[in-house]
Amino acid sequence: MPFDQYHEPPSELPEKTRTFARMVTSLIEEAEAIGWYEQRIAVEKDGQARAIMENAQKEEFKHFGMDLEFLLRAKPDWREELQEILFTEGDIVERGEKAEDKVG
């Protein structure tokens, strides 16, 4: 279970690729945590408990962002594509198509 991030024999993977795979797994886990907190917050009746969970969810936003930035620094094509999509206005699908056209 702890080695699920590898789809190839880890011993055959370069260290850089193993780090990349670990960070992808970490990104997934942070996204899952954000989703889990979202659900807990939605059903929690106690205001103090909800505030603590909201605070914790914000920590997960930060962790997700740091993981993503690490990965984008490792993959310039990924960064270039996301620059057309993230922090923009308008139709997201159109932005995605534009990004695909640009990066190829």
Ligand SMILES: [Fe+2]
């Ligand atoms: Fe986290």
